[in-house]
Amino acid sequence: MPKIVLTDVTKRWGNFYAVDHLDLVIDDCSFVTLLGPSGCGKTTTLRMIAGLETPTSGRIEIGDQVVFDSEKGINIPANKRHVGFLFQNYALWPNMTVYQNIAFGLKNQKKYTKKEIDDIVHRVAKVVKIEMFMDRYPSELSGGQQQRVAIARTLAPEPSVIFMDEPLSNLDAKLRLEMRSELQRLHLTTDKTFVYVTHDQMEAMTLATKICLIENGVLQQYAAPLEVYGKPNNIFVADFVGSPSINFVDAVGEQLSPGNVSLSILPDIPATFRFKDQIDLAEWRKTEKQKAEDKETRRLELAKDSKNVEKGNKDSVFNYPIAKVDDDGAVRGDPTEKDFVLGIRPEVLEVCEEGGIEAEVYSAMPTGMETTLRLRIGNFLLTSVVFGGVTFELGSKVHVKFKGNGVMLFSRISGELIGTGSLEV
Ligand SMILES: Nc1ncnc2c1ncn2[C@@H]1O[C@H](COP(=O)(O)OP(=O)(O)OP(=O)(O)O)[C@@H](O)[C@H]1O
Numbered sequence: 001m002p003k004i005v006l007t008d009v010t011k012r013w014g015n016f017y018a019v020d021h022l023d024l025v026i027d028d029c030s031f032v033t034l035l036g037p038s039g040c041g042k043t044t045t046l047r048m049i050a051g052l053e054t055p056t057s058g059r060i061e062i063g064d065q066v067v068f069d070s071e072k073g074i075n076i077p078a079n080k081r082h083v084g085f086l087f088q089n090y091a092l093w094p095n096m097t098v099y100q101n102i103a104f105g106l107k108n109q110k111k112y113t114k115k116e117i118d119d120i121v122h123r124v125a126k127v128v129k130i131e132m133f134m135d136r137y138p139s140e141l142s143g144g145q146q147q148r149v150a151i152a153r154t155l156a157p158e159p160s161v162i163f164m165d166e167p168l169s170n171l172d173a174k175l176r177l178e179m180r181s182e183l184q185r186l187h188l189t190t191d192k193t194f195v196y197v198t199h200d201q202m203e204a205m206t207l208a209t210k211i212c213l214i215e216n217g218v219l220q221q222y223a224a225p226l227e228v229y230g231k232p233n234n235i236f237v238a239d240f241v242g243s244p245s246i247n248f249v250d251a252v253g254e255q256l257s258p259g260n261v262s263l264s265i266l267p268d269i270p271a272t273f274r275f276k277d278q279i280d281l282a283e284w285r286k287t288e289k290q291k292a293e294d295k296e297t298r299r300l301e302l303a304k305d306s307k308n309v310e311k312g313n314k315d316s317v318f319n320y321p322i323a324k325v326d327d328d329g330a331v332r333g334d335p336t337e338k339d340f341v342l343g344i345r346p347e348v349l350e351v352c353e354e355g356g357i358e359a360e361v362y363s364a365m366p367t368g369m370e371t372t373l374r375l376r377i378g379n380f381l382l383t384s385v386v387f388g389g390v391t392f393e394l395g396s397k398v399h400v401k402f403k404g405n406g407v408m409l410f411s412r413i414s415g416e417l418i419g420t421g422s423l424e425v
């Protein structure tokens with residue numbers, strides 16, 4: 001089974017960059033999800049790998065074959081790339097039985113005997129557990145069963161890579177959950193590389209061996225789901241994954257000694273942030289500045305190149321939300337090196353009897369397994385998740401602390417993660 005390598009792949013229409021200089025290695029047998037908000041370039045990326053869209057520039061390899069290279073003028077057509085597809089609208093042929101639907105693509109290829117086709121159809125039908133419905137028509141199947149026929153049809157020609165573009169979005173929530181778990185099993189039993197597009201972060205988190213998170217055509221992070229969750233590269237990634245959403249808290253302060261940062265939060269509570277790994281903030285800021293300078297130099301160099309087209313859809317630092325009881329109309333000024341953003345996952349905010357910061361229970365939403373709390377500190381609202389069936393009275397006073405080493409410290413200048421650590425108040 002092949003690995004897929006994208007090198008400096010760009011797709012633009014005029015000065016709109018749908019995919020912006022993407023480098024990506026999809027390992028053999030992995031299950032990669034392309035995740036990001038609507039319009040970020042997921043489908044375009046998938047279509048370029050599959051050969052349904054021609055990149056503006058770059059190089060794509062599938063296994064040891066170069067399928068696209070803009071400089072060498074290579075562009076292998078889609079039907080020679082040995083890839084399978086499953087799209088959101090997977091329309092089955094209504095006038096054909098399940099058996100005929102699965103066999104259809106094989107008959108068209110003309111390379112199989114009747115007996116071979118019969119063997120393949122039965123084998124893939126068994127994999128997706130629809131072998132008992134072979135003689136039914138699509139209209140006689142439930143949504144989930146139809147979905148499985150569509151998957152079987154994709155598997156039948158034995159593609160080495162399977163591309164799926166939001167294949168479960170037509171199903172109801174319960175069926176979707178069931179199909180997710182079946183897709184995971186299918187990946188395990190078929191030993192193929194899966195590339196799966198979704199804008200549902202939960203789906204991406206639960207299915208993937210690796211998540212490729214894209215925004216505005218630019219790769220934000222490519223890592224295992226729990227790394228994306230616990231160590232997001234920047235505030236955009238932190239905000240995009242996780243439900244309930246992460247809390248952002250503005251913080252102002254400076255380094256006391258390497259590894260320790262003294263901060264004011266919410267807005268005047270003194271706090272100390274300690275990095276989990278030794279990070280010297282002064283050094284980090286130097287690197288951040290250097291990166292910004294390098295980027296500007298590159299931009300100026302490109303501007304001199306007459307063939308270069310400047311990106312119309314500009315990239316910007318993510319405008320993170322801060323939850324407040326009353327919108328006080330506060331506008332964030334330009335950040336300096338003293339400005340930070342803390343990222344606090346709801347499960348990191350611990351509710352306790354004493355110590356920490358005093359807060360008021362603003363709302364409490366129990367589901368049985370856990371309760372999502374909105375806690376009010378001054379004008380600020382923070383979300384916390386308490387596990388177990390605990391009841392909270394609205395308006396009551398509690399205390400909050402920050403648990404463990406999972407608090408994130410971001411730079412407000414670049415929006416990038418400086419490091420994770422503990423926060424003491
Ligand atoms: N033929 C085209 N001409 C111009 N712009 C296009 C064309 N096709 C796509 N785009 C733009 O490229 C961007 C990326 O599109 P793409 O379909 O890859 O988004 P997506 O991430 O799959 O979004 P969604 O989650 O909504 O499916 C979009 O802003 C879209 O409007």
Ligand SMILES: [Mg+2]
Nearest residue numbers: 042043044197
């Ligand atoms: Mg799409």
